[in-house]
Amino acid sequence: MQPSTRQTVRLNRLSLYPRLYYDTLSIPFDLSIVFNLKHSLIAAVFAFTLQSAAHADEIVVSAAASLTNAFKAIGDAYEKQHPGTKILMNFGASDVLMQQIVKGAPADVFASADQKAMDKAVDEKVIATDSRRDFAANSLVLIVPKDSTFAPASVKDLTAASVKRVAYGDPASVPVGRYTEGALKEAGVWDAVSAKGVLAANVRQSLDYVARGEVDAGFVFSTDAAVMPDRVKVALSVPTQKSITYPIAQVAQSKHAAEAQQFIAYVLSPDGQKTLAQFGFKPPVK
Amino acid sequence: MDQAWIPLLLSLKVAGWATAIDVVLGVAVAFGLSRWRSSARELVDSLLTLPLVMPPTVLGYYLLVLLGRRGVIGAWLDKFDIQLVFTWQGAVIASAVVAFPLVLKSARTAFETVDPQFERAARTLGVSEAAVFFRVTLPLAARGILAGALLAFARALGEFGATLMIAGNLPGRTQTLSVAVYAAVQAGDDSTANILVIVTSVTCVVILLAAGRLLPQRSTASVR
Numbered sequence: 001m002q003p004s005t006r007q008t009v010r011l012n013r014l015s016l017y018p019r020l021y022y023d024t025l026s027i028p029f030d031l032s033i034v035f036n037l038k039h040s041l042i043a044a045v046f047a048f049t050l051q052s053a054a055h056a057d058e059i060v061v062s063a064a065a066s067l068t069n070a071f072k073a074i075g076d077a078y079e080k081q082h083p084g085t086k087i088l089m090n091f092g093a094s095d096v097l098m099q100q101i102v103k104g105a106p107a108d109v110f111a112s113a114d115q116k117a118m119d120k121a122v123d124e125k126v127i128a129t130d131s132r133r134d135f136a137a138n139s140l141v142l143i144v145p146k147d148s149t150f151a152p153a154s155v156k157d158l159t160a161a162s163v164k165r166v167a168y169g170d171p172a173s174v175p176v177g178r179y180t181e182g183a184l185k186e187a188g189v190w191d192a193v194s195a196k197g198v199l200a201a202n203v204r205q206s207l208d209y210v211a212r213g214e215v216d217a218g219f220v221f222s223t224d225a226a227v228m229p230d231r232v233k234v235a236l237s238v239p240t241q242k243s244i245t246y247p248i249a250q251v252a253q254s255k256h257a258a259e260a261q262q263f264i265a266y267v268l269s270p271d272g273q274k275t276l277a278q279f280g281f282k283p284p285v286k
Numbered sequence: 287m288d289q290a291w292i293p294l295l296l297s298l299k300v301a302g303w304a305t306a307i308d309v310v311l312g313v314a315v316a317f318g319l320s321r322w323r324s325s326a327r328e329l330v331d332s333l334l335t336l337p338l339v340m341p342p343t344v345l346g347y348y349l350l351v352l353l354g355r356r357g358v359i360g361a362w363l364d365k366f367d368i369q370l371v372f373t374w375q376g377a378v379i380a381s382a383v384v385a386f387p388l389v390l391k392s393a394r395t396a397f398e399t400v401d402p403q404f405e406r407a408a409r410t411l412g413v414s415e416a417a418v419f420f421r422v423t424l425p426l427a428a429r430g431i432l433a434g435a436l437l438a439f440a441r442a443l444g445e446f447g448a449t450l451m452i453a454g455n456l457p458g459r460t461q462t463l464s465v466a467v468y469a470a471v472q473a474g475d476d477s478t479a480n481i482l483v484i485v486t487s488v489t490c491v492v493i494l495l496a497a498g499r500l501l502p503q504r505s506t507a508s509v510r
Contacts, residue, residue: 099474120474165372170455172473198372199455201472209454213355214371 057085059259060106062097064113064175064246065202066138066221070279071111077275078266085259093202094118095173101126101251108254109263111135111246113203113221114175118247128257131250134284135267136276138221138244140179142236145213152236155184158217159192167209167218170199176206180219182241207232223280243285289478290485292458293466297489300374300449300462301442304381305389308438312389313431317419319390320397331394338387345383346451353379353452370452377453377460381442388441389434396430397423436497440490463489 063071068091075087090097090107094117101107102124110127112118121127142158144150152158158166169177177199184190200206203220210218211231221244225234248267250260266272273283319331337345353360353370360370370376400423408418424431446464453460455469463486470479 093472095474096472099472102474170469170473172469172475197456199457199469201455212350 057256057259058088059085059108059256059263060088060090061109061111061263062090062092062101062105062107062251063109063111064094064097065091065204066113066176066224067091067111067246068204069227070223070276070281073279074267074272074275077271078263081266082262087263091202093169093174095120095175096202098124099173104253106253106255107251108256108260109248110251111248111267112175113138113244113246114178115242115245115247116178117175118249121249126252128250128252128254131261131264132247133249133264133268134245135248135264135272136246136281137284138223138246138281140176140183140219140238140240140244141222141225141234142217142238143207143210143220143225143232144217144235145210146231146233147213148216148233148235150216150235152217155187155193155236155238156189158184158196159189163216164196165198165215166193166196167198167200167206167215169203169206169219170201174200174202176203176219176221179240179242179244180238183219183238186241226280245284246281289466290481293461293463293482294485294489296374296459296461297443297463300377300381301439301445303378304385304442304445305435305439307378307382308386308389308442309431309435312386312434312438313393313424316390316393317397317423320394331390334390335387337384338391342380342384342445342447342449343451346380346448349376349380349383349448349452372454372456372460374453374460377445377449377462380448380452381445384445384448385438385441388437389431392434392437393427393431396427396434399430400426432500436493436500440493443489443493 061071061075068089071089071091075089079085079087090100090105092100094112094114097107097110098112098117098121101110101121110118110121112121118127118132122129122132142152142155150157150163157163168180169175171177171181181190181194184193198209198215200209200218203224206218207220207224207228209215210220211228217235219238222234222237225232248264250257250264254260267276277283315334319327350371351357353363353376355361355364355369355371363370370379404422404426405418408422413421444464445462446468449460449462450465450468453462453465455461455465457466457469461469463482467479467482467486470476470482
């Protein structure tokens with residue numbers, strides 16, 4: 001007897017699902033593996049607990065992406081001076097870090113790339129306000145890929161048809177984006193340039209887009225441009241309405257307030273300032 | 287609501303194109319694999335299934351390196367003034383690559399469960415090979431392919447990692463729903479995030495309901 005078409009379709013579908021799983025994942029249905037896994041899992045959990053107990057003095061520093069290289073160096077130097085203290089760095093766009101802290105992330109120190117992100121954190125009452133200090137200054141630059149022939153005389157040249165894409169941080173969450181927006185509005189070309197804008201999640205992504213040649217130009221801090229001298233070049237130094245200063249402060253809910261204060265003091269100390277200067281940061285404008 | 291409609295339409299457009307590409311390629315490759323008698327068959331199958339298990343960021347990086355203006359393929363395309371990075375077409379490619387294994391797996395299984403007797407019967411009636419495929423094999427495998435296509439569409443709609451890396455975050459142009467949610471949360475814009483999340487959830491429910499309609503329940507199919 002011939003099977004009917006309808007029957008075949010049914011069989012077809014019945015067999016679809018088990019086949020799919022076996023083919024794709026090849027799940028081992030050997031129970032001994034599962035038991036072994038359970039043992040090693042318990043061991044792993046124990047190892048974790050022991051390890052976190054050993055590092056009771058861990059300070060989490062949430063720092064702006066532009067501070068990546070400088071703060072890694074400062075953290076290393078600080079750890080050498082304070083054996084037993086571990087500095088954990090969390091880099092990102094200042095507003096993202098601020099949001100994390102507002103939502104209860106266990107950060108101890110917050111270092112922002114502009115005053116606005118810190119102001120918002122203060123408004124949300126997550127900052128120990130008397131610990132707030134400005135610790136560095138920076139400047140805004142327009143960069144182009146190293147082999148680019150584009151040589152703008154001012155930011156107004158970004159409106160040229162040959163410039164197809166311009167990268168800068170998302171002004172809603174990235175300080176360098178806000179400085180860029182301010183500078184371009186001042187020059188009266190914000191609408192024209194933002195139509196070609198590629199929004200980066202943080203300043204280092206903007207740098208990366210330029211370095212890869214995916215955009216014709218990008219806005220970063222001068223200290224970021226110095227990170228990749230062989231891949232990008234500074235085309236223009238861009239004046240900003242507001243001076244670019246970096247505030248640092250202790251997070252109110254910090255469980256290591258004393259250590260956090262100590263770390264902030266180190267950043268402001270001559271040693272810390274020397275390291276920042278090595279990475280191109282200027283002393284804060286008083 | 288404008289903030290939600292634009293990313294929604296873009297997401298649907300990207301997922302639709304990605305699914306269309308995946309169905310055409312997936313059906314062709316799956317049919318080939320189901321009929322190919324070679325020891326390399328499973329190796330090829332595994333390689334093509336990789337996007338299902340690899341982190342989307344890894345895929346995104348591969349695509350960026352390949353399709354970027356200075357990438358192997360990207361540099362060649364640049365000569366024709368075609369750029370994929372930071373375009374919605376780039377997002378389609380990212381989604382298509384990520385969702386491809388879902389169509390491939392379902393379609394291959396569907397083809398392999400088609401009873402060869404029907405194909406042989408058609409041949410004895412003097413039908414051409416192309417007609418055997420389009421009038422016998424494909425209709426019999428259609429249900430499995432459709433299931434794969436729906437899974438692929440859903441996966442493409444939710445694609446985030448690879449899309450963000452290759453298409454970036456350009457509001458109105460490459461900012462799909464999932465990327466828009468990410469951007470809104472990063473900016474602490476909870477009210478926009480809420481709208482986007484609700485729109486996404488409703489869209490997913492609608493797709494699942496539509497999938498239920500398109501794929502009739504077994505109980506109705508088994509009635510003879």
